[in-house]
Amino acid sequence: xxxxxxxxxxxxxxxxxxxxxxxxxxxxEDVRTESLDVRLLGPDGLEFxxxxxxxxxxxxxxxxxxxxxxxxxxxxVLSPAQSPGILTVYLKRP
Numbered sequence: 001x002x003x004x005x006x007x008x009x010x011x012x013x014x015x016x017x018x019x020x021x022x023x024x025x026x027x028x029e030d031v032r033t034e035s036l037d038v039r040l041l042g043p044d045g046l047e048f049x050x051x052x053x054x055x056x057x058x059x060x061x062x063x064x065x066x067x068x069x070x071x072x073x074x075x076x077v078l079s080p081a082q083s084p085g086i087l088t089v090y091l092k093r094p
Contacts (some may be wrong), residue, residue: 010075012089019070023092024050028061031085039079043072050076 016022026038036056040048051063076089 009077011078011087012076012091013074014091015073016069016071016093019068020093021066022069023064023066024076025062025064025090025092026051027086027088027090028058028063029086029088030059031061031083031087032057033083033085035079037079039077040074041077042074043070 024040033056034054036051036053037049038051040046040050042048048067050065078087
């Protein structure tokens with residue numbers, strides 16, 4: 001996250017061939033930012049807010065969601081101000 005400000009850029013992409021329950025886990029380390037917005041974009045205009053925070057600071061945080069998704073192409077996009085820290089995305093699916 002410190003290399004440059006990411007404004008709506010995909011940080012992770014995946015494709016589901018069949019509908020499935022999916023878990024998305026984020027590992028945030030040493031993050032300090034004025035704004036952090038993480039969304040899941042998918043087929044048919046799907047836009048699912050995953051995480052939003054203002055004045056966010058964390059030494060280590062692990063937000064997670066589980067949701068049912070239809071088949072298609074998905075992107076996880078991040079829109080923070082440039083900030084120190086590391087974001088790692090893990091996807092859990094059957």
